[in-house]
Amino acid sequence: MSSVALAQAPLPPAEAAAGSTPSPQDIDRAELRALREELARQKAVSEIQAASLAALQAEADSKSSVEAQTAAELAQTEERLRLYGFLDFGLQKSWFPTSSGLNTVIESTSSTFVLGNLNLYLDARPTERWRALTEIRFTAYPHGEFTEAQPGRAFQRTNNQVFDVNSASGGFAQTRWGAIIIERAQIEYSGADWLRVRAGYWFTPYGIWNVDHGTPTLISLSVPQFVVSEAFPARQLGVDVNGTLNAGAWQVEYHAYVSNGRTPGQLDLTEDKMLGGRLALSRTTPLSMTLGASGFYGGYSDKQARTVSFSPLKFTHDEVAAYKELGVSGDFSLDAQRLRFRTEVALNRRVYDKGKHEVGWYPGAFFPSRIFWGTYALLAYDTGFAGLEPYLYAELDRNMYPVSQGILTPSVGLNIHFTESAQLKLQYSYAKQFDFDDLGRDLSQQYLSFLATRLVVAF
Secondary structure (H helix, E strand, O other): OOHHHHHHOOOOHHHHHHOOOOOHHHHHHHHHHHHHHHHHHHHHHHHHHHHHHHHHHHHHHHHHHHHHHHHHHHHHHHHHEEEEEEEEEEEEEEEOOOOOHHHHOOOOOOOEEEEEEEEEEEEEOOOOOEEEEEEEEEEOOOOOOEEOOOOOOOOEEOOOEEEOOOOOOOOOOEEEOOEEEEEEEEEEEEEEOOEEEEEEEEEOOOOOHHHHOOOOOOOOOOOOHHHHOOOOOOEEEEEEEEEEEEEOOEEEEEEEEEEOOOOOOOOOOOOOOEEEEEEEEEEOOOOEEEEEEEEEEEEEEEEEEEEEEEOOEEEEEEEEEEEEEEEEEEEEEEEEOOEEEEEEEEEEEEEEOOOOOOEOOOOOOEOOOEEEEEEEEEEEEOOOOOOEEEEEEEEEEEOOOOOOOEEEEEEEEEEEEOOOOEEEEEEEEEEEEEOOOOOOOOOHHHOEEEEEEEEEEEO
């Protein structure tokens, strides 16, 4: 036994008190007692350490469980609500004579940077069969917008510059307020592939352009004139029943809808609803192609409330504009390996009620009953080198504008795909206005050259 152990071993009380020398038996008993106490102490320490380790493990398990649950909840939340969108920015320039009537529409012929689209999608799927989709475009409008004035008067420009009274500068800071455009806001129910219903504010299902819609998806930057002039309403407020069915190698897509149609405000002023639909056949082998046809029929009405008398109080709602319209369109798309081809045609026939024509482009003028149509063809080729995709585009329109009867627009473009999410789009167009009938007019002052570029990122 060591001297330290001996020094720590206590003596029997009697011997300690007497100061006598302990016997060997007494020393053995003291050592045994010391060993037992040391073992007890070490056991207690081990139990404390084991309890601490168990507590730490329980805490770690609990934390892992919470983190796992949180991660699962986040994943479930992300699955139920997705945010995505796209942003495009570019440089553009126009060329046309200074005496051209285009000056009333196009403000600048200078090279200018532009903020094109900032669109945000809110895609909610609370359950497997239900979905709510909203698309919002953020803009700087209407700041800087200018409108045509009466002859001899200056054009008027909108100014959105306001004092930012909430600024920490004391209210001296200025800012420009903008606006949002609701591109779509729809509720969808999917009962099966062959039966889906969407209700709300949705893009009219016709053609290629209006369905593809977004800058990242479209091939060409130039927007067809029949889309600009809305031969078909770009969006409608109502209910659309749609679905897809398989027929051998072909897939059939259908749409049948009822909506308010075109309205002067937020509400429909008549019981006359717009009816329309679309039928498309598509296949993926041996070539990917789609052939579609669309149509609609509906009416438009605008009314003015007028006070007839005050005693008794009496109002009338006089219809000041009314027409019936019919729209038909056809489209064809083909993808053959690296080659992409797109073409559309759309026609609108509008007949006004007698004495209820809308106010025209100039004071004192009214729009006549008319037919206007447009068509385009687009051919693009993916070179497979550095993401380069050149394309050719040509468009012909029988327009509704007073300057001429038609517009022919050939153009050439190039898309540079940096990644799946980022691309640069460039397009040069030359628009030549002309008359289908021989009216003897010189329309060379209305020719327009236009260069547009957009850097596009989808997120």
